Amino acid sequence: MHLLQITPSESQRALLYIISCIFEEFRVGVRPAIARRYVTGCNKIRFFPPSATPRSGLRPKMSESMAANQTTPLIAAEPAAHHARGFNSYRRVLLATLLLSTTFWFTATPIVYVYRVFNCELYYEDPSHPPYTGTGDACAIPAIESATARDLSVMHIIVSFAGTMNLLLTTWQIRHWGLRSALVQQMFWPAVRNLTQIYATYVRGRLAIRIMQTTQLITIAGGGLGYGLAVNSYITELVEAEGRTAAFGVLAGMMMLGTGIGYVAGGIAGKRINISAPFQITFCLLVSSTIYTRLCLPYVPPTAVADVGKGGVVNIFASFSALRVFRPVKYVTATGMNKVYFGLTLLAFGTFAGSLATGYVPMMLQLTATNQYQYKTAENGYLMASLSISRALFLTFAFPYIIKVGRRWYSSWDNHSRSASPQSSASEGTLVDIEAVIPSSAEGGDAPLPEEAAAPVAPAATDKRHGSQFDLVFLRWSCAFSPPLSLTPPLTERRMVVDALLTSLVAFSSRSWHINAAALVLPLASGTAPACKGVLMDMIPSPPSTSSEPDQAAAAKRADALAGISIIETFSWITTVAFFGQLFAFLSDLGRPNLVFFCNAGLALVAAAVLFGVRFPPL
Secondary structure, three states, X not given: OOOOOOOHHHHHHHHHHHHHHHHHHHHHHHHHHHHEEEOOOOOOEEEOOOOOOOHHHOOOOOOHHHOXXXXXXXXXXXXXXXXXXXXXXXXXXXXXXXXXXHHHHOOHHHHHHHHHHHHHHHHHHOOOOOOOOOOOOOOOOHHHHHHHHHHHHHHHHHHHHHHHHHHHHHHHXXXXXXXXXXXXXXXXXXXXXXXXXXXHHHHOHHHHHHHHHHHHHHHHOOOHHHHHHHHHXXXXXXXXXXXHHHHHHHHHHHHHHHHHHHHHHHHHHHHHOOOXXXXXXXXXXXXXXXXXXXXXXXXXXXXXXXXXXXXHOOOHHHHHHHHHHHOOEEEEOOOXXXXXXXXXXXXXXXXXXXXXXXXXXXXXXXXXXXXXXXXXXXXXXHHHHHHHHHHHHHHHHHHHHHHHHHHHHHHHHHHHHHXXXXXXXXXXXXXXXOOOOOOOOOOOOOOOOOOHHHOOOOOOOHHHHHOOHHHHHHHHHHOEOOOOOXXXXXXXXXXXXXXHHXXXXXXXXXXXXXXXXXXXXXXXXOOHHHHHHHHHHHHOOOOOOOOOOOHHHHHHHHHHHHHHHHHHHHHHHHHHHHHHHHHHHHHHHOOOOOHHHHHHHHHHHHHHHHHOOOOOOOO
C-alpha cells in the first residue's frame, strides 16, 4: 500500500507558501481594483482617488436625456456588429459560467478519493487491523467503503442544507446588491472554503474529514446554487426576450462543458500530481474567476431599495416570497367575467414532478455501472464527463437552431390555421390582474412596486413577437423522451415524455457499453430546462408599455421567478435523493435494481401530463 507521507515541517512550509501567494495576489491584483469603477466591462474604466465618493455614490447615473422608460434595457444595448462578433457582455457571462462550472466540479472526483484514502489510513492505524499483505487495492474492503460512504453522506446532507440557504441569500443579494456583487460572493467564499480543504489534505486523518465536512457550511455564503441563479439572471437582463430561450440553452451548455472538463481535469490532476493538487488548482481558478467577474462583467443595479427588514435585521427568508409568483392569478375579461389563471401553478408542479422523476438518474447510472459492470472512479469520471460534454454540444449548437426553426414553423402554421378558421378573441380582451403576484412590501424583502395590481398577467404580444408558443410545445413533448442527467441540483433538467421513454430503455441495459451509449445518446433529447425558463420569462407579470413602473421592478419580477423555480428544483432534488436512494437500495436487495428506471419513467409521465395543462394567458 502506497500512502503519501508528509513531514510536519514540509506541511508547514507548504501552507506558508500558499498563504504568501494569496496575500501577494491580493496586493497585486485585488487591492488596486477596489478604488476602480467599471461601468459596462473591461474596456470602460474610471479611477477614483482613495477619498472618492462613498460606495453608494459609485453607481452609474443617467442624464436627463438618457432617462429610463419602459423600453429601456437595464444594460445598454451594444452595436449589432459588435454583438455578433465582439467579446460582448453576453459572451463574457458565458466565459464566466464556463470557468465557474469547471472550478466547482474540479474537486468532485478528488474529494471522494481523499475521503477513501483518509479512511483507509485510519483503518490500518488501528492496531486491531493487521497490515495489508495482498497485491490488490489495500482500501478495497467493505469496512473502508462503508466508512467512506457514511462520511460522504454527512457531507451531502450539509451541502444540501447550505445550498438551500445559499439560494435564499443569493436572491436577497441580487435584490439589494446587484447581480455582479452577488456573483462575486459565489466565488469568493468557495475560495475560502477551498483554503480549508487544502489545509485538510496536509493534516489528514479524522480531523481532515471533519474539516472538509464542517467547512461545507461556508457554502451558505457562496456556492453552486447561487452562481447558477446569478448567471441565469444575467441572461434575462442581457438578452432580448426573443433570444432568451436559446441563450438559456447555450448557458446550460457552458455549464455542462465546464462540468465535463472539471471531472476529467480534476481526476487527472489528482492522479498525476498529488492528493492536494486538485484543491490548489481549484483555489487558483476561484481567485482568477473572482477577479475576472468583478472587472469584466457589466453592472446591473439592485432591484430593491431597502437592505433590511423590520427592526433593522436582514431577513434572507423573505426570499421564499418568490414562490408567490406561482400562485393562481385572478383576472377579469373584457366582458366582466371573473376567471383564474393556473398556468404558472401547473408549471411549478410540473417542474417539481419532473425533477423528482429524473434528478437521481445520473447517480443511478453511476451505481449501475459500478455494481453491475465494476466501474472504478476513473471509468465513472469519464462516464459523467462524456454525458456532460454530449449535452453541452447539443445545447450550445443544436438547441438554438431547433428553437429558431421551430418558432418559424409554428408561427407560419398558426397563422395559416387562424386564417383558415378565424376566431374572435374580443370576448376575452385584455387581462386585468386582480391580485399582486409578487409581494411588494418591505416585509417581503422588496422595495414597493407602484401600480403593480394593475399589471396584466403576461405581455400580450409575446407569442406574436417571437413565437414563444413553440417553446411551450417543445417543453411538453421533450418531457416525454429525454432523461435529465443534470449534475447539479439547481440545474436539474425537466424532460418528461421523451424523458419517460428513454429512461425506461435504460432498464433493459445488459452490457457495459449500453451505459456508455446511454451517456452519449440521452443528452441529445435535452433542452427542456432552458425551454422552461424561456416560457417562465414570458408568463410572469409584465407591465404594459404605458405603465409608470420602473425597469427595476420588472427586473425584480424576473429575478424572483428564476429564484422561485430554483427553490422548487432544490426541494425536488432533496426529495428525490431521499426517496429514490432508498428505493434503489430496496430493489438492489431484491436483485432487480433496474426496475427503478421504470419508476422514474412513470413519474416523468405524470410530470408530462401536468405540463400538458400549462397554457399561456389568453390575449
